[in-house]
Amino acid sequence: MDILSIQNLKKSFKDMVAVDGLSLSIGEKEVHGILGPNGAGKSTTINCILGLLEYDSGTVSFEDGKSSKKWSKNIGYVPQDLAIYPELTPTENIQFFCSLYGFKGEELKNRTQRALEFVGLTEVKDKKAGEFSGGMKRRLNMACGIAHSPKLIIMDEPTVGIDPQSRNRILENVRALNEAGATILYTTHYMPEIEEICNKITVIDHGKVIATGTKSDIMSRMGKDTELLIEFSEGKGNIDQFVHQVSEFSDVHHIEQEKWICKIRHPKNIVMIDKIIELTIKNQLSIQNIKNQEPSLEEIFLSLTGKELRDQK
Amino acid sequence: MFRLLLKKELKVFFTNKGNLAFILFLPILMISIFSVALGNYIKADYGTFEEGKVLYYEEDASAEIMNRFWIITDKIADATGVTFEQTDDYEKAQEAVEASKAYGVIRITEEGFDYFRSTFNEPEGGELVRTLFVQLANANISQPMSIQNIKLDAKQLDSKIYYTFSALAFSIMFMGVLIANSVYNEKELDTIERIKLSKAGIGGMMASKILTGICCGIVQVIVAFAFSNLILGVNWGNKLIWIVMVFILLILFSAVFGSVIGMISKNKSMCQSSVLMFSMLCGYMGGSITPLYLLENMPVLTTIIKISPLYWTNQALTSLYNGIVDEKTLYCICILIGLSVLVSLVFMLITTAGKKKFVSRKEAASV
Structure with missing residues (x-):
């Protein structure tokens, strides 16, 4: 069952089209990653989903067709910028944001305690948030968005600018939230995060969905090539001649040589290994290691959008 | 919910x-x-008549003119208690008037009377005496002259008293800067997004900011009351509740103005400087720096100053200090409430008619 359904969403700012007929659905207990370069329409889409921005046309409906206004108590939002009060302690911050959803008394205390434990800030619960490191602030930012136990958690680049330990902690938290039953909509620029935690991915650019599905879905649809990586024993045989001969095969799209390592890209449906072995023997080379590798998500993203993800920041 | 905010x-x-x-x-x-x-x-003390004096200078006046002068001044002296003192140096007498040592100086010549008063420093008592003198001097000599027995119950108004009220009102206007900052910070921190998503909404947030401003303003009034009473010896008089009410309405206006500017500002410096400039302008035009009686006697300014809410506030506070709830007080109350409502309505119009959602930094950036 879909927890969020977006149909033909359009949003323009004067002459600029930010979201152009975007459709997307997120199923229950999914960790759905949205990928896209800057200006792709990610944040505008999220703001339309949250009801923070009015959209021109299309529909955004939640479970049972409810609007964001009616369903807002079920949404947890972890914005990219730190939406916390630096003058207040983590306890006060979490209590305040949680109480906005109607929780009070013991229930509020318990939820605050649980959120603090979840993000690992119990020991510093009475210190002012302004004194925290970037990673701790990010964790508190997350705690403020999840303390009311929302069904859908929207995380907009929650790991920007933090140390690897804090990032790992946040990713662990995301997984734990998902295991506990929450659906997560996650945007990030870091491809490994998407690969690590998302079970469904949507690639958007210029306000349109370019590809959506599981990682393997996208790869099978978009990634037509495969890459053969061969590592030869050093100093044996004529590698330059080998590279030259391989590059003359019409089915080889690309060959890259770095010392005694070669990367050969060719169509998936063409069997190349026999010809490669033959040339290896001819050139008196000795194979130390050979493997077939799928293109990375980053490479697929590049081929889909023509833009490097990490360069966008 | 509101209590939490x-x-x-x-x-x-x-x-x-x-x-x-x-x-x-x-x-x-x-x-x-x-x-x-x-x-x-x-210096222009709003003194009692008993303390006031008017100087006169004789310059080739006939006995008939002098006789008429004595009749007029006797009547005024009887009615008000003001004394008339002769001077033999007209220029020095004028200087004394400018320095508020006398209400005015009357030069008596064969052609009649010439009443000199300070353009900027004439106190209320002096103004009244001059009016009486002019009326009596112009009256028909054959008819018996009579004036009402007038008692002015005005208190002495010195700089400590004047600035206790006007400087406090000025500092309350600056409360708008803090409120504007506080509202803008919510946008800058993106906490406004979380509040928007909750039941509290923007209205609840703004109301809580305004009420916070009112609480802080009340603390300022208490501090100023204690300080002026204990250190400066200023007695706030018997219209204390009215005075506090005027201050609360002024805080309401400055907080509403500040919160609206905080919401519509696109950057922090614009937010701060616009409220600061507005407060400074209101303070200057409202008599919180230069006393009102000086501004009222300046051409052009005398009209312009009336657009400042602090002008009406200071007028009302002077009356209330003197124990009078007059039309100035009522004007002030109406103007402050009216302006608060007007600013709120303008904000609502911008948000609804223009369908403008006040977006955060991040949303603006994404645009």
Whole structure:
């Protein structure tokens, strides 16, 4: 069952089209990653989903067709910028944001305690948030968005600018939230995060969905090539001649040589290994290691959008 | 829900030492500095008639003219208690009038009377005596002259008293800067997004900011009251509740104005400088720096100053200090409430008619 359904969403700012007929659905207990370069329409889409921005046309409906206004108590939002009060302690911050959803008394205390434990800030619960490191602030930012136990958690680049330990902690938290039953909509620029935690991915650019599905879905649809990586024993045989001969095969799209390592890209449906072995023997080379590798998500993203993800920041 | 927002606001507001210093020390600082530094401007004591005197200078006047002068001045002296003293140096007498040592100086010549008064420093008592004198001097000589027995119950108004009220009102106007900042911070921190998503909404947030401003303003009034009473010896009079009410309405206006500017501002410097400039302008035109009686006697300014809410506030506070609830007080109350409502309506119009959602920094950036 879909927890969020977006149909033909359009949003323009004067002459600029930010979201152009975007459709997307997120199923229950999914960790759905949205990928896209800057200006792709990610944040505008999220703001339309949250009801923070009015959209021109299309529909955004939640479970049972409810609007964001009616369903807002079920949404947890972890914005990219730190939406916390630096003058207040983590306890006060979490209590305040949680109480906005109607929780009070013991229930509020318990939820605050649980959120603090979840993000690992119990020991510093009475210190002012302004004194925290970037990673701790990010964790508190997350705690403020999840303390009311929302069904859908929207995380907009929650790991920007933090140390690897804090990032790992946040990713662990995301997984734990998902295991506990929450659906997560996650945007990030870091491809490994998407690969690590998302079970469904949507690639958007210029306000349109370019590809959506599981990682393997996208790869099978978009990634037509495969890459053969061969590592030869050093100093044996004529590698330059080998590279030259391989590059003359019409089915080889690309060959890259770095010392005694070669990367050969060719169509998936063409069997190349026999010809490669033959040339290896001819050139008196000795194979130390050979493997077939799928293109990375980053490479697929590049081929889909023509833009490097990490360069966008 | 609203109680939670207010509680958080007060906590955030009072943990900031700058805010605390602003609330506690600004009124004291402004009252002290203005009442000392600008003390000379408040020479025009609103004195009682008993303390007032009018000088006269005889210059080739006939017996008939002098006789008429004695009749007029006797009547005024009987009615008001003002004394008339002869002077033999007209120029020195004029200087004395300018220095508020006398209400005025009357030059008596063969052609009649020439009443000299200070253009900028004439006190209320002096103005009344001059009016009486002119009326009697122009009256028909054959008819018996009579004037009502007038008693002016005005208190002595010195710089300490004047600036206790006007400087406090000025510092309250600055409350708008803190509120605007506080609202803008919510946008800058993106906490506004979380509030928007909750039941509280923007309306609840703005109301809590305004109420926080009112609480802080009340603290300022209490501080100024204690300081002026205990240190400066200023008695706020018997219309204390009215005075406090005028101050609360002024805080309401400045907080509403500040919160609206905080919401519509696109950057922090614009937010701060616009409220600051507005407060300064209101303060200057409203008589919080230069006394009102000086501004009222300046051409052009005399009309322009009336657009400042502080002009009406200071007018009302002077009346209330003298124990009078007059039309000035009612005008002030109506103007402050009216302006608060007007600013709120303009904000609502911008948000609804223009369908403009006040987006955060991040949303604006994404656009």
